[in-house]
Amino acid sequence: MAGNxxxxxxxxxxxxxxxxxxxxxxxxxxFMIYFIVxxxxxxxxxxxAFQNYKPHLGFTGSEWVGLKHFNELFxxxxxxxxxxxxxxxxxxRLIFGFISSIGLAILLNEVKNAxxxxxxxxxxxxxxxxxxxxxxxxxxxxxxxDGIVNIFFTSLGFLKEPVLWLGEEKYFxxxxxxxDMWKEVGWNAIIYLAAISAIDINQYEASIVxxxxxxxxxWHITLPGMMPTIILMIILNIGLLLGTFTLVEQVMLLDNxxxxxxxETIDLYTLRLGMKLFRFSFAAxxxxxxxxxxxxxxxxxxxxxxxxxxxxxx
Amino acid sequence: xxxxxxxxxxxxxxTIVDIIVYIILGITIIASLYPxxxxxxxxxxxxxxxxxxxxxxxxxxxxxxxxxxVMDLSDGQLYHAALISILRTVTGTVTSVFCTLILAYIxxxxxxxxxxxxxxTIVMTMYMFGGIIPEYIVIQKLGLINKFPVYIxxxxxxxxxxxxxxxxxxxxxxxLRESARIDGAGEFTVLFKIIAPLAMPVIATVALFVAVAxxxxxxxxxLYAPSKKELSTLQYELMKKLAxxxxxxxxxxxxxxxxxxxxxxxxxxxxATMTVIVTLPIVCFYPFLQKYFVKGLTLGGVKx
Numbered sequence: 001m002a003g004n005x006x007x008x009x010x011x012x013x014x015x016x017x018x019x020x021x022x023x024x025x026x027x028x029x030x031f032m033i034y035f036i037v038x039x040x041x042x043x044x045x046x047x048x049a050f051q052n053y054k055p056h057l058g059f060t061g062s063e064w065v066g067l068k069h070f071n072e073l074f075x076x077x078x079x080x081x082x083x084x085x086x087x088x089x090x091x092x093r094l095i096f097g098f099i100s101s102i103g104l105a106i107l108l109n110e111v112k113n114a115x116x117x118x119x120x121x122x123x124x125x126x127x128x129x130x131x132x133x134x135x136x137x138x139x140x141x142x143x144x145x146d147g148i149v150n151i152f153f154t155s156l157g158f159l160k161e162p163v164l165w166l167g168e169e170k171y172f173x174x175x176x177x178x179x180d181m182w183k184e185v186g187w188n189a190i191i192y193l194a195a196i197s198a199i200d201i202n203q204y205e206a207s208i209v210x211x212x213x214x215x216x217x218x219w220h221i222t223l224p225g226m227m228p229t230i231i232l233m234i235i236l237n238i239g240l241l242l243g244t245f246t247l248v249e250q251v252m253l254l255d256n257x258x259x260x261x262x263x264e265t266i267d268l269y270t271l272r273l274g275m276k277l278f279r280f281s282f283a284a285x286x287x288x289x290x291x292x293x294x295x296x297x298x299x300x301x302x303x304x305x306x307x308x309x310x311x312x313x314x
Numbered sequence: 315x316x317x318x319x320x321x322x323x324x325x326x327x328x329t330i331v332d333i334i335v336y337i338i339l340g341i342t343i344i345a346s347l348y349p350x351x352x353x354x355x356x357x358x359x360x361x362x363x364x365x366x367x368x369x370x371x372x373x374x375x376x377x378x379x380x381x382x383x384v385m386d387l388s389d390g391q392l393y394h395a396a397l398i399s400i401l402r403t404v405t406g407t408v409t410s411v412f413c414t415l416i417l418a419y420i421x422x423x424x425x426x427x428x429x430x431x432x433x434x435t436i437v438m439t440m441y442m443f444g445g446i447i448p449e450y451i452v453i454q455k456l457g458l459i460n461k462f463p464v465y466i467x468x469x470x471x472x473x474x475x476x477x478x479x480x481x482x483x484x485x486x487x488x489x490l491r492e493s494a495r496i497d498g499a500g501e502f503t504v505l506f507k508i509i510a511p512l513a514m515p516v517i518a519t520v521a522l523f524v525a526v527a528x529x530x531x532x533x534x535x536x537l538y539a540p541s542k543k544e545l546s547t548l549q550y551e552l553m554k555k556l557a558x559x560x561x562x563x564x565x566x567x568x569x570x571x572x573x574x575x576x577x578x579x580x581x582x583x584x585x586a587t588m589t590v591i592v593t594l595p596i597v598c599f600y601p602f603l604q605k606y607f608v609k610g611l612t613l614g615g616v617k618x
């Protein structure tokens with residue numbers, strides 16, 4: 001009896017709360033519908049990977065084929081080539097990105113002249129704000145046969161004759177990494193600068209008293225002080241190994257018939273099969289593979305972060 | 315005197331480190347700025363003269379003809395593209411900020427019914443994606459292909475922004491909200507008259523994030539409205555120019571000379587000029603951008 005009564009009053013409290021908040025809850029319902037339609041329906045659309053999806057038949061009318069598309073996918077050399085390309089480009093991008101932005105932050109920290117520091121910083125993240133279309137236009141213009149890069153290397157004698165950089169398979173991954181570095185280095189350095197500014201200034205003073213030079217201070221104080229942030233950023237990036245939206249933009253804008261073998265990433269493979277060849281179901285199976293592996297990577301990285309004593313991200 | 319003491323304590327190591335630091339930062343500055351100045355110089359130079367090569371930071375034969383001619387290409391298509399670019403940036407930013415603010419405000423209420431459920435539903439979408447093809451089919455089923463709202467709706471609510479704004483609102487003193495409620499003010503009065511003005515810094519940050527993303531976007535046009543002329547944007551027009559020059563890669567003669575019969579323009583001049591037009595708004599707003607973006611980055615980076 002008593003339990004019932006408590007339940008009743010609990011129910012009353014909830015009902016009262018709902019009636020008080022009915023306007024907010026009604027709005028919330030609209031937002032939830034938005035998320036369901038634009039974010040969850042596409043996930044529900046994964047069923048198409050187990051069908052022979054035909055647009056005019058829809059999800060209910062299309063024929064079920066089980067794992068046929070997945071079997072075909074794992075038998076397709078192009079798919080494995082796409083995985084190799086994606087991971088290869090992602091890793092090179094990450095290495096260049098990390099070293100350059102950490103380096104820039106350290107160098108900026110060594111500048112005593114505040115105005116020069118601010119100017120360098122402000123200029124260095126200008127490329128971050130322009131679109132990849134603009135960046136890619138700049139990259140292709142610079143890498144022309146008579147572009148600035150060839151002029152530079154030939155005039156210094158490193159090259160006998162101009163190279164068509166974008167037309168050679170062996171340079172493509174490097175170009176992707178370097179152009180991403182050029183665009184994002186200043187921006188990515190911000191987070192490391194913030195980490196440096198949190199380092200206790202007393203540590204530096206103590207080391208000066210102990211007679212440590214600037215290089216030793218960088219090595220023994222600045223770098224260790226940045227370590228938690230660096231590790232956090234590495235972990236955050238593990239989930240992105242199978243490709244990010246910027247990688248899609250970058251490769252789509254810079255690839256060309258001469259380098260297609262090393263340029264096609266998982267997302268572009270999906271796009272080619274889905275949008276050009278209209279093999280919707282097959283393309284969706286590649287997309288599912290990517291999504292699932294990415295989620296597993298994110299959660300694994302998160303677990304590692306916890307083990308290492310980092311704050312969990314999720 | 316003071317200077318002398320300072321210089322006495324400087325070691326060789328200090329000097330060497332300084333030299334290296336300034337050299338590398340100097341290279342960084344040049345690498346960040348030069349490409350833009352070069353493109354600007356090419357856009358202001360006579361196209362036939364550019365063909366001779368060697369344009370670096372100053373135009374050799376100054377002209378503004380490129381701009382006039384580029385805008386007049388294919389019956390003023392670019393004017394229309396510019397209009398769509400502006401329209402999508404303004405509409406997209408306003409709707410996105412408005413909805414983000416309301417949603418963040420609702421989620422900032424401590425006693426919200428089913429709060430945890432709502433938050434989990436939103437957070438999940440940060441890690442799970444349907445993928446390009448299922449998303450395309452949803453957009454198609456909604457009848458949004460080749461429609462203007464396709465530029466606004468799919469990225470209208472971004473969980474990251476919602477949580478930045480929510481954290482900011484939560485950090486405002488509770489007493490403000492409570493006293494207004496006691497005075498009988500409705501939820502929306504509290505939100506728009508009290509919370510919103512105080513949350514201006516974070517609102518400006520999110521608005522700029524969204525505006526830049528909108529202005530720079532081309533992939534959605536490529537995917538959802540590739541051949542709809544009325545919906546083409548500046549970025550997409552530039553992207554088409556870039557794509558056609560990538561098809562002719564290695565044939566720089568074609569790129570530089572182009573089709574000479576119709577007018578003086580060369581593909582390189584067209585690309586450079588369009589690049590400047592597309593980049594100009596970003597450069598104009600740059601002081602705001604860098605101020606608020608950096609703030610936003612630390613807002614989001616520290617908390618979570």
